[in-house]
Amino acid sequence: MTRSPSSNAELALLLEVAATPTPGNVDRCTDHPTLRFEHFLAGAVGARPGLERAERTGVIGAAFRDAIAGMADQRGGNTQFGALLLVIPLLVAAKRAAMHTTGLTAITQSTTVTDAIAFYRAFEYVDVLVGDPPRDAPDLDVRRGEQAAPALRSTGTTLADVMAMAASHDDVAREWTSGFERSFHAADLIDRATGSALERGAYAHLRLLSDRPDTLIATKYGEDVAISVQQRAQSTVQTNGDPQQLAEWLVEQEYNPGATADILVAGYLIALERGLQV
Amino acid sequence: MTRSPSSNAELALLLEVAATPTPGNVDRCTDHPTLRFEHFLAGAVGARPGLERAERTGVIGAAFRDAIAGMADQRGGNTQFGALLLVIPLLVAAKRAAMHTTGLTAITQSTTVTDAIAFYRAFEYVDVLVGDPPRDAPDLDVRRGEQAAPALRSTGTTLADVMAMAASHDDVAREWTSGFERSFHAADLIDRATGSALERGAYAHLRLLSDRPDTLIATKYGEDVAISVQQRAQSTVQTNGDPQQLAEWLVEQEYNPGATADILVAGYLIALERGLQV
Numbered sequence: 001m002t003r004s005p006s007s008n009a010e011l012a013l014l015l016e017v018a019a020t021p022t023p024g025n026v027d028r029c030t031d032h033p034t035l036r037f038e039h040f041l042a043g044a045v046g047a048r049p050g051l052e053r054a055e056r057t058g059v060i061g062a063a064f065r066d067a068i069a070g071m072a073d074q075r076g077g078n079t080q081f082g083a084l085l086l087v088i089p090l091l092v093a094a095k096r097a098a099m100h101t102t103g104l105t106a107i108t109q110s111t112t113v114t115d116a117i118a119f120y121r122a123f124e125y126v127d128v129l130v131g132d133p134p135r136d137a138p139d140l141d142v143r144r145g146e147q148a149a150p151a152l153r154s155t156g157t158t159l160a161d162v163m164a165m166a167a168s169h170d171d172v173a174r175e176w177t178s179g180f181e182r183s184f185h186a187a188d189l190i191d192r193a194t195g196s197a198l199e200r201g202a203y204a205h206l207r208l209l210s211d212r213p214d215t216l217i218a219t220k221y222g223e224d225v226a227i228s229v230q231q232r233a234q235s236t237v238q239t240n241g242d243p244q245q246l247a248e249w250l251v252e253q254e255y256n257p258g259a260t261a262d263i264l265v266a267g268y269l270i271a272l273e274r275g276l277q278v
Numbered sequence: 279m280t281r282s283p284s285s286n287a288e289l290a291l292l293l294e295v296a297a298t299p300t301p302g303n304v305d306r307c308t309d310h311p312t313l314r315f316e317h318f319l320a321g322a323v324g325a326r327p328g329l330e331r332a333e334r335t336g337v338i339g340a341a342f343r344d345a346i347a348g349m350a351d352q353r354g355g356n357t358q359f360g361a362l363l364l365v366i367p368l369l370v371a372a373k374r375a376a377m378h379t380t381g382l383t384a385i386t387q388s389t390t391v392t393d394a395i396a397f398y399r400a401f402e403y404v405d406v407l408v409g410d411p412p413r414d415a416p417d418l419d420v421r422r423g424e425q426a427a428p429a430l431r432s433t434g435t436t437l438a439d440v441m442a443m444a445a446s447h448d449d450v451a452r453e454w455t456s457g458f459e460r461s462f463h464a465a466d467l468i469d470r471a472t473g474s475a476l477e478r479g480a481y482a483h484l485r486l487l488s489d490r491p492d493t494l495i496a497t498k499y500g501e502d503v504a505i506s507v508q509q510r511a512q513s514t515v516q517t518n519g520d521p522q523q524l525a526e527w528l529v530e531q532e533y534n535p536g537a538t539a540d541i542l543v544a545g546y547l548i549a550l551e552r553g554l555q556v
Contacts, residue, residue: 001324001328001344001347001348001350001351001352001353003320003323003324003348004327006322007323007326007348009329010326011319011320011323013320014323015316015319018315018316018319028306028307028315029307030347031307036294036474036476037296037306037476038296038474038475038556039556041289041292041293041296041556042281042289042556045281045285045288045289045292046279046281046285048285048288048326049279049285066279069279070279070281072279073279073280073281074555074556075555075556097432102424133421196314197316198314198315198316198341207378269342277352277353278316278317278319278352278353
């Protein structure tokens with residue numbers, strides 16, 4: 001029996017949190033004070049009905065909202081919001097045998113105002129750290145939740161438009177506007193690595209962290225901090241250093257590269273669909 | 279959004295393998311040489327369609343066979359066969375708001391010859407360590423898989439009958455004949471313990487291990503070995519000793535108390551249905 005795209009999506013969420021070390025993030029060997037491993041397990045299981053809805057219907061917004069509502073049924077708070085925003089279009093693409101840049105662009109570009117409204121509603125289930133909205137569009141602040149619906153309708157803003165507004169400062173949104181470029185890169189890193197499925201993810205996480213400043217860290221602590229984290233990761237890669245040391249420093253500073261984790265989940269899903277064995 | 283019984287069943291499988299230390303078994307901090315943590319993650323995800331079938335139809339045998347077929351889609355081999363044999367009737371009971379001894383007895387006693395045949399077919403997906411069949415019923419050896427179907431039909435053997443034949447030497451089968459007595463006990467241990475959902479499972483595992491000789495160890499290494507493991511666990515409980523030391527000894531000896539793990543999964547499912555927070 002082969003795993004369905006929604007099963008692979010859920011497994012991708014679980015593999016990401018189990019891979020270790022993924023410096024700065026919760027993993028098989030690391031808990032944060034109020035965000036623990038089991039919250040991610042429950043988050044992945046809870047998201048499942050939303051994932052299945054995406055597979056069954058191909059509708060992005062409502063499936064995402066369901067996935068977030070289910071994910072939020074644990075006490076850790078936001079575990080996999082960004083990851084699910086990548087995983088849902090990816091699994092729809094997998095279902096349609098269209099898991100490539102063109103296929104994904106078609107899927108994201110076909111999202112509607114209704115998808116955007118469902119996306120905004122998802123913010124009512126869980127606190128998500130996001131940047132400020134564009135200055136000329138304060139009515140479209142995602143933190144307004146469903147109250148933003150009239151503004152979305154009157155401006156004809158689709159979910160793809162919402163992502164385009166955030167792409168400059170949010171690497172999850174950027175995937176939506178770039179044909180999931182870094183998600184495919186993450187899958188390549190997983191494919192290229194050696195060892196078990198979890199060891200491959202740890203390798204990919206470190207490489208992704210050294211590639212670009214993590215945008216969740218940038219939103220929380222500023223661009224300079226995000227760049228300093230990237231530089232430490234680069235130095236770990238270049239000197240073949242111990243990622244555990246990097247992990248300890250990140251945990252001490254409470255810097256968690258959450259956007260990088262989201263990209264890694266997307267990479268795992270693509271790799272599983274390509275045949276990664278667990 | 280509340281988790282459905284099938285979601286709780288899958289989460290129970292994940293919590294059991296994540297709880298640590300669960301001496302002798304794969305857990306968040308322990309892999310065996312060819313059976314690793316990620317095999318259990320993939321096993322739980324793969325079982326999901328079978329769990330959903332059980333929830334939707336209430337049919338035990340076919341749902342179990344589907345769950346095993348999906349579980350087996352990873353490279354570790356048998357991860358959760360026994361656990362699924364407990365979880366499927368339990369989640370059907372949860373769905374019917376009948377998760378008590380009487381309800382479970384009604385569900386298991388209503389299984390049919392068709393359920394038994396599906397159960398035997400499940401052995402074709404994965405190698406399972408089992409004891410020998412009763413001497414007077416060699417045709418009913420589960421290792422015969424679907425070939426045993428004519429013998430099951432001609433003798434009118436239901437799945438409940440199959441479990442009754444194994445109950446004396448297999449603690450998973452014994453749950454089927456005892457109204458899931460130890461599964462409820464495991465849930466009580468989880469409820470009574472303190473700490474996170476994972477810490478509660480580790481406590482319950484040690485107590486269960488000290489209660490009775492593990493029947494998987496007895497099948498593999500003999501009753502004497504199973505008793506010696508139980509005695510070491512008792513001594514750890516009585517002296518408030520370090521379960522980590524017990525874990526190291528068990529791993530060294532390659533004794534894995536798999537039946538105890540199965541009961542713990544069942545206990546987690548009952549506890550989640552009763553409202554255990556994660």
